[in-house]
Amino acid sequence: MFYNQILSAKNKNQKLLAVLLDPDKIALDEVAVLTDKINASPATHIFVGGSIVEANSIDELIVILKNKTSLPIVLFPGNPSQISKKADAILFLTLLSGRNPDYLIEHQVNAVPILKKTKLEVISTGYVLIESGTQTAVERVSKTDPLDRENSDYVLQTAQAGEFIGNKLMYLEAGSGAKNAVPLEMIRKVSNHIDIPLIVGGGIRSRKAIEDAYESGADLVVIGTAFENDPDFFNFNSNA
Ligand code: 1GP
Numbered sequence: 001m002f003y004n005q006i007l008s009a010k011n012k013n014q015k016l017l018a019v020l021l022d023p024d025k026i027a028l029d030e031v032a033v034l035t036d037k038i039n040a041s042p043a044t045h046i047f048v049g050g051s052i053v054e055a056n057s058i059d060e061l062i063v064i065l066k067n068k069t070s071l072p073i074v075l076f077p078g079n080p081s082q083i084s085k086k087a088d089a090i091l092f093l094t095l096l097s098g099r100n101p102d103y104l105i106e107h108q109v110n111a112v113p114i115l116k117k118t119k120l121e122v123i124s125t126g127y128v129l130i131e132s133g134t135q136t137a138v139e140r141v142s143k144t145d146p147l148d149r150e151n152s153d154y155v156l157q158t159a160q161a162g163e164f165i166g167n168k169l170m171y172l173e174a175g176s177g178a179k180n181a182v183p184l185e186m187i188r189k190v191s192n193h194i195d196i197p198l199i200v201g202g203g204i205r206s207r208k209a210i211e212d213a214y215e216s217g218a219d220l221v222v223i224g225t226a227f228e229n230d231p232d233f234f235n236f237n238s239n240a
Contacts, residue, residue: 020224022050035068041234049076051137062086080111085118098144126162136175174202191217
């Protein structure tokens with residue numbers, strides 16, 4: 001159902017926007033106020049997760065969110081410990097850019113018994129990490145190298161392999177807080193040559209950068225750090 005909504009938005013060329021909340025970076029007593037800001041923003045989805053979530057507060061965070069918003073809550077987990085049955089859906093990620101079997105199949109296998117006890121909609125998602133100028137948490141935690149930001153052909157080939165494998169979404173990721181976002185020409189190339197919806201995130205910090213990503217072919221843009229640093233980010237007054 002949530003996947004079908006994303007697909008139908010893509011078919012209508014309606015662009016989607018997710019706010020990423022990392023349970024380790026927000027205090028639970030701030031969530032209600034932040035959710036009001038999200039409700040007043042153009043966000044269409046809330047993603048919850050991070051590379052390392054140490055706080056054992058994902059369930060609690062989602063309960064507060066659910067009380068305050070009707071936006072879909074989608075898990076974006078760094079590992080199976082971040083699964084919460086309180087969410088609506090989960091991006092079931094495969095780190096296609098890396099060659100670490102833990103992030104290609106081990107975590108996925110370990111997640112199954114947990115997922116089978118939930119009603120979460122599981123959405124197969126190819127996750128492709130692109131070099132962004134500095135080492136990001138995904139690189140560090142997954143112990144994998146990102147793909148060369150100059151080599152769009154290889155990034156496309158990787159995304160197409162994910163599509164052939166059966167991924168339902170493709171996520172081009174520069175990494176949270178990335179110095180440089182995914183190059184626009186890379187977004188364009190990938191979006192022109194895959195049929196599944198394209199998510200783009202990492203290092204996007206302005207309204208213009210969001211618009212540029214959409215114009216280049218992103219179907220859904222993810223904003224994490226910019227909103228963490230400035231809860232008024234979506235007012236778009238100071239950063240246009
Ligand atoms: C990270 O793509 C997301 O997984 C968001 O990145 O924190 O840089 O917005 P930022």
